[in-house]
Every structure is written in C-alpha cells, then in structure tokens.
Amino acid sequence: MCPVRVGDLASDRFAALLGSTGAGIRTGPFSLRLRSRYRSVAETVHFLYADFPVDEAASFADLQVEIRPANGLRRWIRPQALFHLDGEPLFEPYPGRLAVPLLEWGLNWCVATLAHQYLMLHAAVLERDGLAVVMPAKPGSGKSTLCAALAHRGWRLLSDEMALLRPEDGLAWPWPRPLGLKNGSIDLLRRFAPEAAIGPVWRDTKKGDVAHMRPPRESVERAAEPAHPAWLVFPRWRDGSAARFDATPKADAMIRAADNSMNYRGLGGAGFETLADLVDRCDCLDFEYGRLDDALAAFEELARP
Amino acid sequence: MIAPAGSPLAIVRDPSSARHLDPPAWDRLLPQLRRLHLHARVATDLIRSGIDASLPPPVREHMRAGQRVAAAQERSIRWEVDRIAAALDGVGSDLLLLKGAAYLLAGLPNARGRLTADVDIMVERARLPEVESALRAHGWQAVHRDEYDQGYYRRWMHELPPLRHAERDTVVDVHHTIFARVGRYASDPAKLLRRAVVIEGDPRWKRLCDEDLFLHAATHLFGEAMRNPLRDLLDLADLLALMPAGLAARAAELGLTRPLFYAVHFLDKILGIGAPKDCRSLPRPGALAFRLMDRLGTEAFLSPAPRRLGLAARAHWLRMPPHLLARHLARKAWKRVRSRREA
Numbered sequence: 001m002c003p004v005r006v007g008d009l010a011s012d013r014f015a016a017l018l019g020s021t022g023a024g025i026r027t028g029p030f031s032l033r034l035r036s037r038y039r040s041v042a043e044t045v046h047f048l049y050a051d052f053p054v055d056e057a058a059s060f061a062d063l064q065v066e067i068r069p070a071n072g073l074r075r076w077i078r079p080q081a082l083f084h085l086d087g088e089p090l091f092e093p094y095p096g097r098l099a100v101p102l103l104e105w106g107l108n109w110c111v112a113t114l115a116h117q118y119l120m121l122h123a124a125v126l127e128r129d130g131l132a133v134v135m136p137a138k139p140g141s142g143k144s145t146l147c148a149a150l151a152h153r154g155w156r157l158l159s160d161e162m163a164l165l166r167p168e169d170g171l172a173w174p175w176p177r178p179l180g181l182k183n184g185s186i187d188l189l190r191r192f193a194p195e196a197a198i199g200p201v202w203r204d205t206k207k208g209d210v211a212h213m214r215p216p217r218e219s220v221e222r223a224a225e226p227a228h229p230a231w232l233v234f235p236r237w238r239d240g241s242a243a244r245f246d247a248t249p250k251a252d253a254m255i256r257a258a259d260n261s262m263n264y265r266g267l268g269g270a271g272f273e274t275l276a277d278l279v280d281r282c283d284c285l286d287f288e289y290g291r292l293d294d295a296l297a298a299f300e301e302l303a304r305p
Numbered sequence: 306m307i308a309p310a311g312s313p314l315a316i317v318r319d320p321s322s323a324r325h326l327d328p329p330a331w332d333r334l335l336p337q338l339r340r341l342h343l344h345a346r347v348a349t350d351l352i353r354s355g356i357d358a359s360l361p362p363p364v365r366e367h368m369r370a371g372q373r374v375a376a377a378q379e380r381s382i383r384w385e386v387d388r389i390a391a392a393l394d395g396v397g398s399d400l401l402l403l404k405g406a407a408y409l410l411a412g413l414p415n416a417r418g419r420l421t422a423d424v425d426i427m428v429e430r431a432r433l434p435e436v437e438s439a440l441r442a443h444g445w446q447a448v449h450r451d452e453y454d455q456g457y458y459r460r461w462m463h464e465l466p467p468l469r470h471a472e473r474d475t476v477v478d479v480h481h482t483i484f485a486r487v488g489r490y491a492s493d494p495a496k497l498l499r500r501a502v503v504i505e506g507d508p509r510w511k512r513l514c515d516e517d518l519f520l521h522a523a524t525h526l527f528g529e530a531m532r533n534p535l536r537d538l539l540d541l542a543d544l545l546a547l548m549p550a551g552l553a554a555r556a557a558e559l560g561l562t563r564p565l566f567y568a569v570h571f572l573d574k575i576l577g578i579g580a581p582k583d584c585r586s587l588p589r590p591g592a593l594a595f596r597l598m599d600r601l602g603t604e605a606f607l608s609p610a611p612r613r614l615g616l617a618a619r620a621h622w623l624r625m626p627p628h629l630l631a632r633h634l635a636r637k638a639w640k641r642v643r644s645r646r647e648a
Contacts, residue, residue, distance in 0.1 A: 029366070031363070059327070059328040059329045059332060060328035060329065060331055060332045060361065060363055060364070061332060062363060062366075062367070064332075064336055086335075086336030086337075086339050086340055087336060087340070088340060114367075114370060115366075115370060116369075116370040116371075116373035116374055116377075117366050117369040117370045117373070263373075263377075265377070266373065266374070266377035267373060267377070268376060268377065268380055270373070
C-alpha cells in the first residue's frame with residue numbers, strides 16, 4: 001500500500017492539521033512534526049512537500065518545529081514570526097511575511113546542529129546509476145542552480161544543501177527537500193525546466209529574492225536509498241566560461257571539503273576518517289561553467305562509464 | 306520525591322529505566338533533555354551501559370549524535386584550556402580551572418557529557434590586569450562593549466567581563482573569586498587559593514579542593530538564576546559521592562553554609578540522596594525564606610518550563626546590596642527604554 005502523501009490531503013485539511021496537533025512529514029532520515037497557523041506556511045508546504053509521506057500517527061518525531069507569530073504588539077505592528085524547536089524559539093524574530101523561508105532555513109539549521117550521527121557538508125548531492133556526485137560550495141557559487149538543473153535531467157537529487165555521510169559506511173544518505181533558488185536563478189530555472197514546480201517568490205529576504213522548487217518525485221520516493229560517492233566536485237559559475245572539469249589534488253580537496261563541513265571538527269577522528277575516505281574514493285574535480293546547457297553536457301560525459 | 310516514569314529526572318536518576326520507554330515517551334522526553342542540556346550526558350550513560358541497543362531505532366540515532374556532541378565538547382574544552390594556559394604563561398599568578406573545565410581535567414564523573422558554553426578560570430585578583438592583557442594579546446576580545454556593562458563586572462562582580470576568542474568564538478570567564486564581591490556569599494579568595502590542588506593531568510593548572518569544588522557548585526546553583534538546574538544538581542550529586550567529611554566545617558569557614566544547606570536539602574528532596582553526617586544539623590534559613598526557596602527550587606528542578614522571574618530576582622538580591630541593586634536595575638531599565646526608542 002502506498003503511504004499517504006502530503007499532496008493527497010485536501011489543502012484545508014492539511015492546514016487544519018498544521019494548526020492543531022501538527023502534521024507528521026517524513027523527510028529522508030528525519031521525521032518532522034510541523035505546527036503552524038500561518039496560511040502561507042500551510043499553502044506552500046502543501047505545495048512543495050506534496051510528494052512527501054505523511055506520518056499520520058507518528059508517535060515519535062526527530063524535529064518538533066513550530067512557526068508561530070511573535071506575541072504582544074508584534075502581532076499587529078510589523079508582525080514577526082518565530083521558529084520554535086522543542087518548544088523554544090531558536091532565532092531572532094523574522095518578518096511574518098517570510099514565514100516560509102524562515103521554516104526552510106530553520107530546518108537546515110536544526111539538522112546541521114543536531115544530526116551528528118552524520119558527517120555533514122554544505123553540499124549538493126546527486127546520483128546516477130548508484131554513484132553520487134558531492135558538490136561542496138559556498139553560497140554564490142551557482143551550486144543550487146546547477147543542482148536544480150541536474151535534478152531535472154536524469155540525476156536523482158539527494159540534497160541541494162547538505163551531504164549526509166555516515167561514518168559507519170561512508171555512503172551519502174539522501175535528505176531531499178525543496179530546493180532554494182535565489183534572484184536571477186529563479187527565472188533561469190523556469191526557462192530551463194518549464195515542468196519544474198516552483199513556489200511563491202519571497203521578496204527582499206536577507207539573501208534577496210528566494211523561491212523554492214519542489215523536489216522531483218523520484219528523489220522523494222527513493223529517499224531511503226543511499227549512494228556511493230564517486231565524484232567530489234567544486235563548482236564555480238563564471239559568466240562566459242566554457243564548461244570544464246579540472247583535476248584538483250586530493251590533499252587540497254580534503255581541506256576544501258572540511259572547510260565546507262558543519263561538524264568536521266566536532267566529529268574528531270571519525271570526521272577525519274570519513275572525509276579522508278570520501279576523498280580517497282572520489283575523483284576530485286574543479287568545475288567551472290557559464291551556461292547550464294554546457295554544464296549538463298559535461299556532467300553527461302562525466303557519468304559515462 | 307517520586308520522579309514520573311519517562312521524565313528527565315527519572316532518566317538521570319536511573320538510566321536503565323530508558324529500556325521501558327516507548328516512542329511516544331521519547332517524543333516527550335528528548336526535547337526536554339535537549340532544553341535541559343542533558344541529552345549528551347544521557348546519551349553517554351546509555352551507550353556506555355549498552356542500554357542504547359534496546360532503544361527504538363530513531364532514538365538510537367539521537368543517542369549517537371549526543372555522544373558525538375559530548376566528545377566534541379570535551380575536545381574543545383581541553384584545547385581551549387591548553388590555549389589559555391599558553392597565553393597566560395608567565396603572568397605570575399596561580400591559575401585555577403573552575404566548574405566544567407575543572408571537572409573534565411580532574412577526571413571527575415560529572416564531566417561526562419556535561420555541556421557548557423564557557424571556560425571558567427580563576428586567578429589572583431592582584432594579577433587581573435596582566436591576565437587580561439595577556440588574553441587580549443592572544444586574540445580574546447570583550448563581549449560587552451558598553452562602558453556601563455564593563456564597569457558592572459569590574460566594580461561589583463567576581464569576574465572580568467567575558468572575553469571571546471576572535472577566531473574560535475569560545476568564551477573565557479576570568480574570576481578572582483567565586484561569588485560577586487559585593488554579594489551575600491562573597492568569600493575570601495585567599496582561603497580558596499590556599500587549599501587549591503594541582504591538576505595531575507596538566508600541572509599548569511590548579512583546581513579548588515574537593516570541598517570547595519562542591520561549595521562553589523552549590524553557591525553557583527543556589528545563588529544565581531538556576532539556568533541549568535538539573536545539570537547543576539547532578540554536579541552536586543556526583544561530587545558529593547567523592548566527598549570526605551568536612552563540608553559543614555569548610556562551609557562555615559567560607560561563609561557558605563546557606564548554599565550548602567540548600568544543596569543538601571534539594572539533593573535529598575529531588576534525587577533522594579541522604580545528607581552526609583556533618584550536614585544533618587546545619588543552621589536553617591528563616592521559615593519564610595525557606596518556603597520561598599523550596600517552592601522556586603522545586604519548580605525549577607521539576608517543571609518542564611519553570612518560570613524564572615522569582616529566581617532571577619532572588620539572584621540579583623543576593624549579588625548586590627540593596628542600594629547598588631536599585632541603581633543597577635534603574636540603569637538597566639532606562640537603557641532598555643532608550644534602545645527601544647532608537648529601534
């Protein structure tokens with residue numbers, strides 16, 4: 001029997017669930033119990049998480065999250081939203097109209113600070129034929145755009161934001177979530193993949209305009225299937241550049257990957273072993289590109305056996 | 306006091322009771338443990354004893370993460386302590402580790418999975434200027450830039466304003482005694498230093514002697530706002546188990562009989578740990594003060610979301626004599642109003 005998916009629930013029933021006991025949503029290895037009375041949250045989550053399984057009778061949630069309005073005057077004047085984890089507010093209040101970006105950003109933060117059973121890299125991860133490409137990058141490198149494009153051209157999305165590497169097996173574990181797109185890349189993606197389901201555009205966040213893309217259905221359905229890392233790629237978008245891979249020394253790759261990790265230091269010896277193992281088994285490459293089409297062709301070439 | 310099954314208290318008193326908890330019980334318990342900063346300790350206990358193998362699989366993941374947090378914390382404190390010692394080499398003061406860092410380097414049982422934000426050290430008051438400038442020369446910077454906040458610490462408290470390392474983001478609190486110098490539990494630092502003992506693992510550092518370690522923990526817990534009540538009470542429980550007789554006499558010597566009284570009272574009431582012989586007839590506080598503290602304390606230890614206002618008020622009261630306190634609070638209120646207007 002197929003699990004119930006978020007999209008199978010009528011949107012008002014989903015909103016009612018979010019507003020009362022909370023909705024149980026399974027996102028990869030983490031179960032989320034989300035509560036919120038914001039209409040923007042109910043509508044957007046219903047849309048972006050449509051393919052995610054609902055844990056209707058979830059008796060245990062890894063993440064207990066609520067997006068709620070700040071009390072007092074702030075309910076009425078320039079309303080603010082708070083992100084609660086475990087019943088306590090985590091961050092400074094955020095403008096109420098940006099409750100959805102706050103949720104998406106906060107969930108990343110929660111996993112980055114809690115899930116130390118994994119070595120975590122700030123990286124996009126995609127899979128082809130069981131092999132994963134791990135792409136660590138700082139914001140602004142074009143990682144998310146490239147990742148969103150690949151996810152629509154035959155690569156299975158594991159995550160656009162976080163590589164979860166398990167020290168015990170060295171595998172990359174999926175955590176599919178809505179993909180964050182910023183500014184110019186929102187329209188770029190619309191043109192590139194008209195079939196992509198993109199949610200509302202949130203104007204003037206700290207990072208400019210932000211929109212989220214629903215992850216492809218297959219990536220959600222296969223969220224329990226890990227992949228073997230085969231390529232460690234450091235992407236960089238540069239206007240006018242031809243798409244090209246260049247080998248990078250493994251020692252450099254190790255340091256650069258560590259630099260993009262949330263908990264490399266925290267894991268100590270296990271962090272070192274896991275990362276060294278990743279670098280050992282991967283081809284380590286710099287990747288520069290100027291146009292998405294060229295980039296995709298180059299990745300096709302990369303994946304050819 | 307009977308701890309309800311599946312409460313944080315029940316699990317720290319008897320980790321093996323975790324075996325009987327079902328997923329809904331964990332669903333309630335884990336957030337509470339995280340809020341109380343006890344998840345790393347519980348994870349360490351459950352993994353060491355092998356109990357984690359019988360937990361629901363998603364809970365085991367959290368235990369594994371908690372154990373890693375504990376290990377990371379330990380490594381980070383050891384490294385920080387090493388860097389501080391290097392920075393303070395040659396300042397000409399005895400260097401003491403206090404609280405979490407002391408427990409860890411001395412290898413005491415309550416250090417396991419103990420989460421702290423800061424490293425606390427103590428130096429001789431006469432050497433404070435040298436200590437502060439040595440730390441600043443090695444990359445530590447003031448957290449509070451405000452002149453009044455700086456003055457508050459320097460004139461009235463038992464520590465320098467906190468210093469944060471610019472690269473590692475870690476905070477060191479430099480104490481010259483263990484309670485606000487103008488406060489109710491002010492004690493003579495010379496007496497503390499005289500009985501301090503060298504830490505075997507790292508002879509650059511000393512720590513308070515066993516009795517003073519306990520009395521400091523008690524003073525910290527019952528003289529301040531109880532921000533980590535259960536964690537701090539567990540410190541007392543673990544330390545008491547190591548303790549020779551002599552607490553009562555030492556407390557009298559240092560003027561810390563009152564915090565000792567409350568430590569003994571709540572260890573018995575909350576954790577069911579009987580008082581050592583010499584602590585069974587300590588002078589009692591007045592009936593009203595006792596009833597108030599008993600209520601505030603019991604709520605802090607047991608309630609999942611204690612109200613802290615009463616405790617915060619009491620902590621202020623103990624830290625400063627009334628005339629200074631009135632001035633300080635008025636000043637703070639004025640600043641809040643002003644900053645709101647500017648915002």
